[in-house]
């Protein structure tokens with residue numbers, strides 16, 4: 329059985345990838361993921377806020393010195409120098425790379441096109457095989473136009489792409505007015521792959537305490553359908569790799585994702601809930617299923633249920649929605 333799949337220019341041993349999560353924050357844990365059958369690991373993100381707050385702090389410290397001792401101007405160290413958190417992150421990249429034989433994908437997470445993006449280059453120099461850029465931005469200002477939101481994404485992607493040679497995956501949320509077009513523009517700006525989709529954090533409201541309660545809810549397989557829909561639409565229309573992140577919990581979820589057109593499926597919630605050995609179980613179930621259904625390779629099934637390939641492409645469009653609504657019976 330050929331479970332290999334091509335993603336970001338690499339031939340991965342399996343289509344199961346460990347998503348950015350605390351599970352890839354230590355080399356030991358990433359090694360367990362590799363041994364359990366992960367085709368690649370995505371490290372947790374280095375966040376723009378970590379880098380910005382560090383650089384503000386550094387700036388303040390330097391300025392304090394400057395004001396207190398004017399002569400200190402002559403011996404100020406050269407800015408920028410690496411922050412502690414960035415240094416730790418680069419160390420994680422280096423050590424993960426040393427310990428693993430599968431590709432190590434580092435992750436930057438932010439929303440402004442600024443100086444913090446210089447860490448893309450440092451991450452590449454630390455040895456990352458590829459970079460996942462997570463643009464996590466919520467446009468809450470009524471005066472901000474969608475053109476400027478989309479430009480923000482394109483600028484970020486362009487800046488990172490210009491800084492590095494390694495392949496670039498872009499992870500975004502689902503809330504765009506014309507996602508197919510925006511994805512095409514993001515590809516032109518430099519995205520080699522899309523990771524669909526971010527699960528945006530949604531605060532709950534406590535009606536007793538009148539508080540907004542921040543809590544992270546892990547996904548279920550129900551979250552997968554939005555991803556299947558969009559991967560199915562984009563497959564074959566844009567020459568990019570597609571990864572599904574969000575709601576992949578079982579071997580059937582993996583099969584659906586591959587048939588929609590994904591090259592890989594990323595796992596976070598399922599592994600946090602059930603443990604790393606789940607990957608091995610899913611690989612076995614995937615192999616058994618493929619044998620029973622006479623598939624020989626992942627490549628053979630990839631995209632077979634995408635919009636381009638299915639008998640009735642309207643299943644992915646509005647026309648099917650109207651059919652479903654009118655056919656609904658209680």
Ligand SMILES: Cc1cc2nc3c(=O)[nH]c(=O)nc-3n(C[C@H](O)[C@H](O)[C@H](O)COP(=O)(O)O)c2cc1C
Pocket residue numbers: 347348349350371372373374435437462499525526527544546547548551573574575576594595596597598600
């Ligand atoms: C505890 C936790 C930490 C996460 N940290 C990151 C992160 O650092 N960067 C990132 O891009 N995504 C992060 N994610 C999102 C996951 O990579 C993934 O996209 C999301 O959880 C949906 O996949 P799932 O349904 O398999 O959980 C995190 C998710 C969880 C649950």
